[in-house]
Amino acid sequence: MSLRFKGAELRPVLAEAVSNCCRVILAKDQGVYFLAERGERRPEDSRQKLLAYAVDCNPDVDPFDDWWELARSELGGDDFGEHFDPKSQVFARILHSEDDLELSATATHLTLKPVAPTPGDN
Template sequence: MSHKNSVLFKAALLVPVIQEARQHGCNIALVKDDGLYMLSEKGPINPATRRRLVAYAEGFDPSLVVFDEWYHPLHDICGGDDFVETLEADSPLFDRVVNNSVNLRVEFTASSFLVTPVIPDKPKEEQT
């Protein structure tokens, strides 16, 4: 399966977002604007960033990647328009992220998206 129209969210970054959403009894938003990220719909706002705790898709965090290196690839993956999609925080998919450190792949088509679990590769020292 090709992953050219997809992004990866790492469990280590997602778990705090999922826990925050569950703590506040709200959903998780998948947002494309300045990068691509997930965040809880409710929760405290960080005064420095003026936003809630976020989990950026790998390679699409504008604080770590120069604009031209994330903007054009992201445009190719999921289009030019900004968007917000709502995901239920109590989804069994998010249980797998929290309980088993499973990453999430979000694959985009012209009219929809699909979120699937991705089991991370074991570190080389564990593969003996």
């Protein structure tokens, strides 16, 4: 299986990372999401403003048991953060296309690949 990140939600995060000359982080804790290493914060609670959640792994909209089980089954039980260069080939393609991003994982590797958006999305 795999997780999907909608390109329309991921592109602003990538653009923020590029403009701030920083890395993009894949985080698995309260959901699964990408964020810029140095991003704008919300004034009301100082949380990062731009987050791109994996489809069905957003704790603000998806039921806890559903997103937690999906995140655990795809990425394991431990929380983590993995850093990536937003100028890498896969992220550059996402940034300059309508593609979504697919994330798959093994015990030792994360694989990122652009995929065509599903009809009706983005």
